[in-house]
Amino acid sequence: MNSQTSAETRHDPTDVLIIGAGASGATAAKVLTESGLRVVALEKGPWRTRETFSGDELASINRYDLWPDPLLNPRTHRAGVDEPATTQLFCPVPQMVGGGTVHWQGWLPRFTEEDFRFHSVVGDVAGASLADWPISYAELEPYYTAVEWAFGVSGQAGANRYESFRSKGYPCPPMPMSRYAEKYHAGAAALGWNSFPTPQAALSQPFDGRPATVLSAFAQQHGDPSGTRSSALNVFVPQAVATGRYDLRPDSVVREITVDARGRATGAVYEDAEGRLHEQRADVVVLACGAVETARLMLLSRSAAHPHGLGNENDLVGRNVTFHEFSSAVATFDDPVYAWAGGGYVSASSFEFYGHDDSRGFAGGGHMATSGVGIPLPINWSLPDRPAWGAEAKRVDREFFNHSMAASMVVHDLPQHDNRVDLDDEVVDDWGMPVARITLTPHENDLAMGRFLIDRSAEILEAAGATSIQKVYPDRVTGNCSHQHGTTRMGNDPATSVLDRDCRLHTADNVFVVDGGSFPTGTGANPTLTIMANAWRVAERIAAGRDASSRR
Amino acid sequence: MNDTFLDPHQRATIAAAMARMIPTDDTPGAAEAGTIDFLDRYLSGTGHIYANPDGVGFEVLTGRRLWAWAQRLEVVRARYVAGVRALDDAAGRRGGRFVDLDPEAQDEVLREVERPEGREQEADAARAKVALYGAPVEAALQQTSAEVDLGFVPLLALHTRQGFYADPVYGGNRDHVGWKVIGFPGPASLAEVHQGRYTTIDYFAEDRTHPGTEGLS
Numbered sequence: 033m034n035s036q037t038s039a040e041t042r043h044d045p046t047d048v049l050i051i052g053a054g055a056s057g058a059t060a061a062k063v064l065t066e067s068g069l070r071v072v073a074l075e076k077g078p079w080r081t082r083e084t085f086s087g088d089e090l091a092s093i094n095r096y097d098l099w100p101d102p103l104l105n106p107r108t109h110r111a112g113v114d115e116p117a118t119t120q121l122f123c124p125v126p127q128m129v130g131g132g133t134v135h136w137q138g139w140l141p142r143f144t145e146e147d148f149r150f151h152s153v154v155g156d157v158a159g160a161s162l163a164d165w166p167i168s169y170a171e172l173e174p175y176y177t178a179v180e181w182a183f184g185v186s187g188q189a190g191a192n193r194y195e196s197f198r199s200k201g202y203p204c205p206p207m208p209m210s211r212y213a214e215k216y217h218a219g220a221a222a223l224g225w226n227s228f229p230t231p232q233a234a235l236s237q238p239f240d241g242r243p244a245t246v247l248s249a250f251a252q253q254h255g256d257p258s259g260t261r262s263s264a265l266n267v268f269v270p271q272a273v274a275t276g277r278y279d280l281r282p283d284s285v286v287r288e289i290t291v292d293a294r295g296r297a298t299g300a301v302y303e304d305a306e307g308r309l310h311e312q313r314a315d316v317v318v319l320a321c322g323a324v325e326t327a328r329l330m331l332l333s334r335s336a337a338h339p340h341g342l343g344n345e346n347d348l349v350g351r352n353v354t355f356h357e358f359s360s361a362v363a364t365f366d367d368p369v370y371a372w373a374g375g376g377y378v379s380a381s382s383f384e385f386y387g388h389d390d391s392r393g394f395a396g397g398g399h400m401a402t403s404g405v406g407i408p409l410p411i412n413w414s415l416p417d418r419p420a421w422g423a424e425a426k427r428v429d430r431e432f433f434n435h436s437m438a439a440s441m442v443v444h445d446l447p448q449h450d451n452r453v454d455l456d457d458e459v460v461d462d463w464g465m466p467v468a469r470i471t472l473t474p475h476e477n478d479l480a481m482g483r484f485l486i487d488r489s490a491e492i493l494e495a496a497g498a499t500s501i502q503k504v505y506p507d508r509v510t511g512n513c514s515h516q517h518g519t520t521r522m523g524n525d526p527a528t529s530v531l532d533r534d535c536r537l538h539t540a541d542n543v544f545v546v547d548g549g550s551f552p553t554g555t556g557a558n559p560t561l562t563i564m565a566n567a568w569r570v571a572e573r574i575a576a577g578r579d580a581s582s583r584r
Numbered sequence: 585m586n587d588t589f590l591d592p593h594q595r596a597t598i599a600a601a602m603a604r605m606i607p608t609d610d611t612p613g614a615a616e617a618g619t620i621d622f623l624d625r626y627l628s629g630t631g632h633i634y635a636n637p638d639g640v641g642f643e644v645l646t647g648r649r650l651w652a653w654a655q656r657l658e659v660v661r662a663r664y665v666a667g668v669r670a671l672d673d674a675a676g677r678r679g680g681r682f683v684d685l686d687p688e689a690q691d692e693v694l695r696e697v698e699r700p701e702g703r704e705q706e707a708d709a710a711r712a713k714v715a716l717y718g719a720p721v722e723a724a725l726q727q728t729s730a731e732v733d734l735g736f737v738p739l740l741a742l743h744t745r746q747g748f749y750a751d752p753v754y755g756g757n758r759d760h761v762g763w764k765v766i767g768f769p770g771p772a773s774l775a776e777v778h779q780g781r782y783t784t785i786d787y788f789a790e791d792r793t794h795p796g797t798e799g800l801s
Binding site: 083084085086087088089090091094095097101102103104120121188189190191205206208209210211213214217221227228229246247248249250257258259260305370372373374378380409410411420421422423425426429430433434462 | 611613635637638648691738740744748762767771784788791800
């Protein structure tokens with residue numbers, strides 16, 4: 033399609049065009065606009081305000097009010113290159129201004145120094161395409177601090193024995209201790225393991241003009257009507273808007289990144305809510321759609337200069353994708369734990385088995401933490417062996433809704449060359465564009481780590497006095513974390529990476545990717561703090577580069 | 585505005601089946617919560633999909649969202665119409681209509697209709713297993729399954745649960761009976777959450793300070 037000639041509206045060129053206004057795109061927008069640059073942002077979904085959110089479990093979780101609607105935005109998934117793909121909501125993230133941060137409960141651990149040189153630490157693992165990061169923890173540390181202080185993260189410096197160096201403590205003290213966090217601390221302490229209050233994107237006390245959080249039960253997977261949880265939507269977007277240089281256009285679906293004859297980006301063609309095509313030109317293009325959708329857009333953007341998709345000269349765009357996997361040991365207790373209080377994810381964590389240890393027989397480790405059981409609210413709560421209906425189902429609801437909790441973990445799944453995002457050859461979205469197809473086979477290291485971490489989680493529950501424990505081993509990768517990384521990995525060698533160390537495309541020097549696609553390895557911790565810190569770093573580099581070129 | 589879809593016989597049949605999904609015992613069940621009202625209103629059209637966040641009225645859907653919900657409702661309506669027929673067919677082999685059977689025989693019929701036969705139901709069972717630790721018919725932790733993919737009985741179980749536990753603004757969970765049965769101290773109304781007044785702080789630990797953080801700065 034030659035959309036450059038079919039656009040009905042051509043907008044005045046801008047300094048920077050950002051595709052996406054979620055965690056990474058909003059962070060970049062804040063930094064770029066505050067540095068004086070003019071930014072146009074195109075966001076596929078709506079721009080919702082906090083007045084549109086409430087305590088509605090049915091709408092938020094069961095009726096796609098926040099999740100992508102699978103009839104409009106499907107994906108396909110297959111378990112290997114020879115398997116047929118089926119349509120499903122694999123690793124969905126809300127598609128709207130604020131992205132996943134709109135409905136998260138915001139666990140914000142930092143990665144560790146070891147994470148950035150994971151390949152060097154663990155060595156080669158057969159079948160895995162491991163790579164060190166081209167940047168170090170020390171380089172990112174100031175940006176971790178910047179995001180934590182912009183957000184008002186609630187946590188306790190020094191409480192995580194395994195945390196790497198930090199230049200500054202947390203701006204807010206830890207969240208109040210939930211009963212499920214209390215159990216988790218007790219179990220870990222009995223085993224001699226370190227545990228700590230999970231750093232959280234919510235305000236334990238008033239911060240920066242915002243009041244302390246009310247601790248509603250409708251938090252995880254709900255939008256926040258109170259403005260007391262911290263998100264891209266209620267922190268970075270307003271800060272960017274306040275500069276007067278952020279032109280954020282919601283309901284704008286990008287069809288392709290346009291390029292010139294040399295392969296440099298010229299801008300994007302997008303469709304508005306009424307189906308009209310627009311063209312927006314820019315000096316710099318920043319991709320911030322999340323690792324799956326950014327890879328998809330690059331693959332959709334074929335041109336004479338990039339015949340296999342933007343930046344895809346080496347067939348690497350979409351490959352090495354990692355998704356984590358979240359699973360739990362689930363326990364019941366005699367005394368009530370109310371593991372829906374605060375939303376079920378006001379938690380305690382442990383990095384006791386986060387770092388690599390050769391003696392365990394697998395590479396790496398993961399973040400362990402307590403939570404409610406799944407979505408621990410009335411409609412969606414359950415226990416693994418609860419029947420779907422009948423008197424027994426009702427008995428389980430009644431006896432255990434207030435008396436159950438989980439000890440959960442994040443699997444650090446290893447990147448593999450054949451695990452990838454590409455374009456489905458049959459299924460299209462409601463805009464007529466081929467959807468992302470996920471091809472994913474878990475590595476045996478992923479499965480071994482998952483079983484090990486679930487066993488340790490069960491031991492914590494047992495030590496805390498649980499009356500029953502069920503282990504749910506993550507023997508499949510379902511994409512249930514909504515974490516996604518690796519599809520445009522950064523590196524110093526253009527033959528083995530898509531982006532350079534500043535997250536600039538090796539083959540188009542005015543295109544940057546700021547979402548989790550840049551991560552060479554997925555690590556075992558929740559990624560969004562690092563995504564935002566890295567987006568902040570890259571945005572500063574973009575702004576510095578513009579300064580240098582304008583002085584010339 | 586007409587907010588029903590089922591005819592009187594369909595409505596009575598589904599209400600009876602819902603009473604087997606969440607039976608009444610010494611505590612209220614689906615019948616007392618009005619789950620049939622929840623369902624019938626849902627099936628009636630696209631006017632009751634999303635309550636307004638302040639709990640007053642419902643969102644008027646337009647554009648792509650309207651189209652998607654109209655598609656989905658068509659599939660779900662057809663599944664209920666066929667489901668009532670399947671219940672009566674199976675009941676007929678026991679000498680009556682579903683509504684005429686005693687509760688034990690109704691359970692047998694439901695299990696018979698639920699029983700996997702053919703590829704579609706096998707896929708159903710597989711999906712149920714995917715539910716790692718969420719509700720058996722609702723995909724697990726961070727994801728929702730597409731209800732259009734569910735067979736009749738799993739769909740009925742899901743909707744009964746929704747009608748029992750969803751905010752009363754949707755027509756079920758009458759007088760919060762569902763929440764009372766399990767001891768969930770939900771908000772008085774959506775408005776309480778919307779205005780930022782709803783808190784669960786009373787259900788946190790008595791000592792709200794995490795151990796090991798006292799001496800740190």
